[in-house]
Amino acid sequence: MVGAGARVIVVMPDGQELRASLYERRRTSAGWEYRIGVTVWGTGAGGRPESVEHRVWLGADHVRPLEGGDYSRVPTRQTSTPAAFAGGRQAWTVQQLPHRPGHPGATLVHVIGCQPGGTPLDLDQTLDALKQPRTVTCRECNAASSLP
Template sequence: MSKSPPPAPDQAPVLVRVLLPGGQEVVARLWARRQLPDGWRYDVGLPVYENGPGDSVEAAEYRVWVRAPDHVRPVAGVSYDQVPTEYLPKPSVVDQVLGPRRPSGWVMAKAGGRGPGRGGVVHALDCDEALTGAPELTLERALDVAQQPGVRLCSLCGAAAELDPVLKGFDRGFEDSE
């Protein structure tokens, strides 16, 4: 077991209860906490013993990051305001408005056989119909492939909606009706 790094001179540990496997609960020292995309992790120092020189036994601390609130509970009357805390960066206004975006890129699913209409289908990377492990196409390569005879663009995943305007021009639908 390796020893914990020494605490910062101005950092006093805060007590926290840690739930161990098997239902046992111990009071430990809380050194830091970190917000991650899937929840919080707490850096706790669990009290343990380690072998010292000769046959001696010494008190030590085992540091580990545990999931909160699954493995930690507060101690009544203890304030956690001074615990060093890392927060996730706030999403930009653009990310908040648009929400999660799908990955950019396309893949080609070749159709079997020969002849017209057997060129294949261009899909977005996250399309359910896209082949797993197919090489990723850049925008330029997807446009080149889409212009080959017999190749069509998938309408289920939006490849058609994304690539058609680039292939055919953005002015479609805005022509003067004269």
């Protein structure tokens, strides 16, 4: 089925942004990868145009979540166990969860690559972030186990 996954933004090499469907994510020794599907137009029976979905794996630097998107049902696999590194050092990112009626905003700390588009933080910055109210570590990437 075309477009049945969670919705994300794909950032093309020229900076253009496309909406896509996220079907699966996996953590490798090189970082997080996302299997996305982009709907394009192709030629169908009788030469008529029809939508076709092209699916590929992309690195975390090319995929961003849509605000308010639900990624809880996206299949997630870990194909390696080493902690993620940036510039030869272990790194983390933070994700700001917006305030909604009845739910205060919050901050999640991730191992780098768990959430697309995060800016790397070093250990000191990560520990400072965790001292802030309503800041917790991500259970999905098990960020707590990567901290000293």
